[in-house]
Amino acid sequence: MAKVSSFIKIEGTLDNLTFYKGKEGYLVRTKGGVSKERIQNDPAFERTRENGSEFGQSASSGKLLRTAVRNLLLKAKDNRVTSRLTQKMAAIKNLDTTSVRGQRNVAEGISGVEGKSLLKSFDFNDRAKLSAVLFAPFDVDTTTGEVTMPNMVPTETITSPSGATHFSLRSAVAKIDFELSSHAIDYSPTENFPIDSASSNISLLPASVPSDPGTQIHLLLVEFFQEINGVQYPLKNGAYNVLNIVEVV
Incomplete structure (x- = not known):
């Protein structure tokens, strides 16, 4: 110096x-510091190369999922969703018990029950978690993709942000092939409701369940609006919206 x-x-x-x-x-x-060339070639950095390879694979798997659900993600996400999802994918990758170190991957890790369980309930918007917003019991039909909520009363089962007068629900079912890096997704129509004490039997049925290979992921989107003079406006650019993985098959 x-x-x-x-x-x-x-x-x-x-x-x-x-x-x-x-x-x-x-x-x-x-x-x-150590040169890039040395890290890439020196046997002493073999573990570093292995860790880097697996981290890159986990990051790519997270990006694949974000890309598949992009239309929903635009309505409900936080500024750390990329890093949080990469961290989740890394945990799933660690469940791969067949690949050698440096080649462990999400496709193998998520093939088992434990891997699917790790991804289930992931909230894309950490500021608005499904468990803190929606208290209505719901069922997911993994054959048709339908999400149902019988006798749902908004004032009793929805925690809405201040100023919200309405909310909407939409479901989706995606097929993600983490090995081939392919994806497909289908959506239900969006159902909109006033936040009142009326009871409704809610059915969110996607057009179809994609026939593509891969992991089947069911999602639920909750959006909030404020109605002024007959027009519904999104609240704070979606800061209070929920996007959650409700089932993984």
């Missing part, structure tokens, strides 16, 4: 020198 005595004060990197401002003024040091 050396001081910069020039009247020109710079910060940043030039060739193999890094210029920065410290407590003692402007300083310069040579670039440190």
